[in-house]
Amino acid sequence: MNAPVLPLTAADVYDAQRRLRDVAAITPTLSHPALDQAAGRSVVVKVEALQRTGSFKFRGAYNALAALDRAARQLGVIGASSGNHAQALALAGQLHGVPVTVVVPHDAPRSKIDGARSLGARIVTYHRERDDRDQITAALAADQGYTVVPSANSPHVMAGAGTVALELAWQAPGLTAILVPVGGGGLAAGTAVAAKHVNPRVRVIGVEPETGADTAASLRTGALAELPSVPDTIADGLRHTSPAPLPWEINRVMLDDIVTVTDSQIVRAMASAFQHLKVVAEPSGAVALAALEQPGPAPGPVGVVISGGSVGIGSFHRFMTDPSHWREPADA
């Protein structure tokens, strides 16, 4: 039996790394004795909250635009996102001189919309209940000749995300496992391809919110699962009902495991990032750090990706002071 042909190779990630050189930040890795103690092993945290526009998404967006031909660049690109992908795409467009349209829900946080607009993006809003986001995006793309840049479901976007793992492998050689958030699955797929190319024995473990474990469910059955409704979790960037198809093709064969975390664990991880690392992590960005609370089987140093920091000061405070997050979970 032949190995399946995957939609992403390590060579694609190295190409992305070359394109991102001197453009994306080489984000720092941080550590703290309290995290080592919590995990019972040495912990290296890769902080993509300190990436340009505040999340790893900039890497994929920039790489996707770099791969466009001249005609496509002139016509412009479009992407749908309420958060990090919108800002990433806006900055990538500004740097490449490519017109960007982002399709955002009408009730998206003002700060995120303003962020994308101040970077020159055109904003198109839709109504969450009334409108179909993908339909609006596709219609505009067809009408205007825009290229659609998805937030995960694209080889170029996954390749950009994979550069996080290439950097981490160089900054912290000898990791035995890497914990990475899973939403659409692009970061996990890019990480698995890149990290295992550098070290085939490293375990790549995805982390999902307990209520939004669509990739975990898919891995259990081996087939792409669909959750009955949009997950209720504070990790707003991971509220997917099913994995994106292209990342799924990779994750189904390359992820070693998926673990899930509760909202309470996510909040405690955000607090830990603030107190120990002096870093702002948004809920979706903190899920891998939250998984450290769980007893892990494998020894050896573990890498953890904090994927983004887009959380307002008021929201941060509400998460920190909601007493329900500070009770011990029933199963602890």
Added chain:
Amino acid sequence: MNAPVLPLTAADVYDAQRRLRDVAAITPTLSHPALDQAAGRSVVVKVEALQRTGSFKFRGAYNALAALDRAARQLGVIGASSGNHAQALALAGQLHGVPVTVVVPHDAPRSKIDGARSLGARIVTYHRERDDRDQITAALAADQGYTVVPSANSPHVMAGAGTVALELAWQAPGLTAILVPVGGGGLAAGTAVAAKHVNPRVRVIGVEPETGADTAASLRTGALAELPSVPDTIADGLRHTSPAPLPWEINRVMLDDIVTVTDSQIVRAMASAFQHLKVVAEPSGAVALAALEQPGPAPGPVGVVISGGSVGIGSFHRFMTDPSHWREPADA
């Protein structure tokens, strides 16, 4: 007339840099369009909140211990601090295998005391009103043979602090000015010596809290000033009544200017660091960023040092929600 012989040379800072290699973090520089816009010029932020133990103090403490002879190492060191210097000294002692005693006020935040203790330091408490901290420190040092490591008033400590500026000069060449917090004055002195060695034309500007402007007052008269009482400011690390003597010898001839900031400006800078840079800055650590709000005369890119991130989540929230900090200052 001969130039005065200063208690710190650029060679001392390069020595410190060599000792700190692979021990101190090379902290990242961050930038954000909103900061550029606020300052009307390009802004590069050097984030020492991401240094080990959460502040630049680790550099000086480690360098001071590295310079001790064998006998002094065996006897141990002592330092007085309610915060960052205590934790820095504790970690430096752990790494060097040198016993550390820190003298802390009895009402210092539990988290900071626990931080130093968990790094193996012996804790001696004193009563702020009743006891003389320096007397206790000196008595213990004399009795036990400890070497006193001050938080600023030492050439080795200033040299360690100066490595911040060496890194910044390499990470962001061509800065026309550097804004740096001034408490005891060690960071400002180290920065002035190092930055002007690399580029004699760079302006080094100290920043103090408006109510704790002891170095500003000293610069005005040319003689070491003494404030009548401990300054009332949220910048608890900068509540000095007079500059430390050795840093003052340098700052009086090398600082280009001192500017002051209000507590409200400090709080807004902490909010800006959170929102735009995704970084936790403590009040004392944010004063240089706060000075960006003031119209600066010189054009060209400016460097800003966020010197520390030791602020609890609860305190951070109280600063953010105190309405007095969000009114426009009367003189704006």
